Each structure stands twice: as structure tokens, then as C-alpha cells.
Amino acid sequence: MSGTTIFIIGLIAAALLAVAGVATIAGRRGPAPTSSVGDFDRRAARKDRARRKAEEQAVAAEVTEAETVAPPRAEPDLSDPLLERKEVSTNEYGVTRRKFLNRSLGTLFGIFLGQFALASLAFLWPKLGSGFGTPIAIGKFSDLKSQIEQPDGTSVPLFVAAAQSWVVPFDESSQAGSSFEGLPVVASDGSGTGLMALWQRCVHLGCRVPSCVSSQGFECPCHGSKYNLHGEYEAGPAPRNMDRFAVELDETGELVVLTGEVFQTARTTNKTAAYPQGPFCV
Template sequence: MTATQVALIAIIAVAVLAALAAFSIASRRTESDWRAEMDGRALRSDRSRVPAAVAARPKPVVEEPPIQVAEVAEPVATQVVEIVAVEEVSPEEAGVTRRQFFNRATLVLFGTFSLTMGGGMLAFIWPTLKSGFGSDIDAGTVDEIRTQVFQADGSITPLFRPDARAYIVPITDEELSGSQFVDKSLAAGGFMALFQRCVHLGCRVPWCNTSQGFECPCHGSKYNYTGEYEAGPAPRNLDRFVVELRDGRFIIKTGQIIESPRAPEKTVAYPQGSSCIAIESAG
């Protein structure tokens, strides 16, 4: 499974988990006791004002003035006392509280954001699964490659495929039997595909025609034309792609990168001429 496929599965898993979490929280909120949504301080305040919290509907009480007698000189005032009662209502009557509204709005926003991000990432990754780097690249027929790689003077020039970020280099059956090429999926039709990236710090490694090898201009790592480490700070050989033949066409599976340690014995000689870089590489 390629790194792209793993990333895609991880994104889908995160989006599904986010959706499940949002749904779970929303369900619990809806089923929770409506009393828990009430403001505790307001409720206590109301209860302290009216001990009998559950009373009849508000009803003004008018105190009858006492019967006036001749001896009473002072006038008697009439006092009206209004009792405010708290009446319990059902969740249906109460409707949606402000807190519930904000909670649900937050969940909706979070869900929308997650879906948008997941969809965007999927759209970004999806094309690379079908074409381009990370997919299977058709580099042409073996005959076409052979014509471009082998030169009239006996030298070779690797065929560079920018879409695969790979150099196509020759390899004989004898060289293929070497210990580091035990994985036969690394060669097909007499060719291999080397990743262009230097295994030291990732610079693109150019081909040097005079030395018949790859020489990194960043820190001086050098590799022969089969990608085997020769000199410099690189910790291993150039990485290779899995390849195969389909109906006579050379397919580079750029989703599968194979690493290999420094080769104890080289399959081809290096250098075969002067070097292209002035950096003195140190092993």
C-alpha cells in the first residue's frame, strides 16, 4: 500500500470519526433532561423569592380593608400583593433554549468544516491516484527505451521521465543476479527505474555523462549508473521503483519505492571518465 493510499484512508477515517463524534454529542444533548439545561442560579433565585415554587397561576390578592369604626381616626390603605409563581413546563412547551441553540450551531459548523476539509483533501489526492507521480507510469516500449539509452559509442544515457521522477537505466541478467537485486520486481525488459532524489538530503541528482554516473551537486554523493553508492555522505544506494512489462511497455510503479543498503560489490565500474562536480566527496 502506497503512502498516498495510507494518507487517503487516514483522512477518510478521521472524517468518519468526526461525524460519529458530532452525531453522538448531538444525540446526547437532545435526550438530556431539559432541567439540566436551565440556569441553576436563576432557578435558585426564583425559588428563594417564592418558597412555594409550584403554585397556582398568578393571581392578585386584594386584602379587604378592615371595617371602619368611629374611633379609628387614621385612614386604612389598601395593599395589593402580586405573587410570582414558577410554573414547570414540558420540553415541548419550552422549545429550544439558547444554550441548546448554540451547542447545535457549533456542531453543525464543526461538521460542515470537517466535511469540507475531507472533501478538499480527497479532491487534492484523487488525481494522483489515477495519473502522475504516485501512480503507474507508462514509459513506452522497451525498444523505444533501448534506442534512447544505448549510444553509438558504447556509452549509456539514462532516459529521464519527469512524470515518474525517475531515470531508466539498463541492467543485464548477470548484474540482476547480484545480491542487492534479489527483488526481481526492480527490473523488467533489461531496465530499472531509479528515483531521481539523492538519498542524503533529497537534492535532485543529475547524470554525468563523462563519468557515467550520478553525481549530487549538493554535498558530493556519487553513484554508478545502476544507482549503487560510490562516494559521499549518502547512506545507501539510490532508491528504486518497482517496474513491470505490460504488453511490451515498461511500467514504472512510482507508488512503490524500494530502498537498499550500500552495495558491498559494484555491478558496474565508476567512474569511467572525469567527474562533473568539483566537490570532493568523502565516504
């Protein structure tokens, strides 16, 4: 066999081997109807996972970039203050309410006591500015006398409400040796007949004593005590003469009754006025 024949035979054998190898490789990679589907799904799944992962990474990158550019917004405070109250137990709640009621009652009682104390103080406090308890000018001495002394020689006591007084005439010559000697209870204009201010309050139990023109005295309707025109005790349960105030004439000729200066005098048999001079009123 020549070399050319061997070369041709070798070339044909190599060609056959090549065809066989190609056929083998093609058979391995060629898609079989059943297995090709499974191979395709796994690859597609891998591709799909890879694609989703790439998309997620892209989204994450965008979010990171957005967070880097814009600062995160502060979350609004949605907490409820009522829910932050301190919880109080039932026992503590009862004590608190009891304390509240006790303190309220104590406060009201204190206010009541304070008002009562102020009202009592206001009632008992002497009125030093004006009114009863202070010197009160009740009119011109001459005017007062003319109202009291009547043309028929009788006297009608003049009541002055502001001074709570009965103003009566008084013979100054009878003061010496009487219950009123040395007391500033007679105001005089030098005419010999002065004026005296008797407290209208009965010295027995405090009733207002009216005058009795007919008897020319004062007769208490409560228990029947009687006093003459100068307030001297005459009858009844009264323990002493009627009380009287200090009086004086001011520079203008007005009679001033010092209602803060009260003089008490004892019963006496040395009377300065006749009584009764007519029918009793009581």
C-alpha cells in the same frame, strides 16, 4: 217695578258684566310692549328647540335607515407592522449582537478549517486513477534502449518526467548476488540487457539528482552524494542506494514503471557498475 223693567235692567246688567269680562280678558292677553317680547322669545325658543329636536330625530331616523340598508364599511388596517415589533432592552440587544458576532466568527473559522482539511486530504490522497503513484507505460522497450545506449558503448540515462525516473540499462547477468537480486526492478526483453527505473529523488534529503554522462553516474548537487549508473551508493551523505521502482513489460512491449512500488536497497561493496568512468560533474 214691573217685570219688564226688571228684565230690561237685568239684561243691561248682564251686558255690562259681559263687556267688563271681555275687557278684563283682553287686558290679560293683550301684548304689553315689554312683556310681550319676553313671552315671544320663550315661545320662540321652545318652538325652536322643538323644531331642532324634530330635525335631529329625522336625521337620526335617516341614518338608521341608511345603516340598515348598507352594511358598515370595514375600517382599513392602518396599523404599522414596525410598531408591533417586540421591544428589546439595551442589555438584550448587546447580548444578541455579541452572539451574532461569535457565531459569525465560529462559522468563518469552521469554513476555514474545512477548506484546509479538504486541501490537505487532496494533497495527501494517493492518485489511484493515473499519474505518479500508479503504473505508467513510458514507451516501447526497444525504443527506450536505443535512446539510452550510445554507439560508443556509453549510456545516457533517459529521464521520464511522468514517472520521475531515470531509466538506465542493466546487465541481467549481474543481478544475482547484487543488492537487487530477487527484486522486480529489472525488465528484460530476453536480450541480456534489461532496463531499470531509478527514482530521481536523492535519498539523502530529497533533491533531484541529475545524471553525469562523463562519470557515468548520478551526482547530487545539494550535498555531493554520488551514485553509479545503477544508482548504487558511491560517496557523500546518502544513507543507501538510490530508490527504484518495480518495472515490467506489458503485452504490447511497452515498459511499465510501477511508481507505487518503491524498493530501497542498502549500500553494498558488490557493485554492478564501474564508477567513475570519467570526470565528476559535482
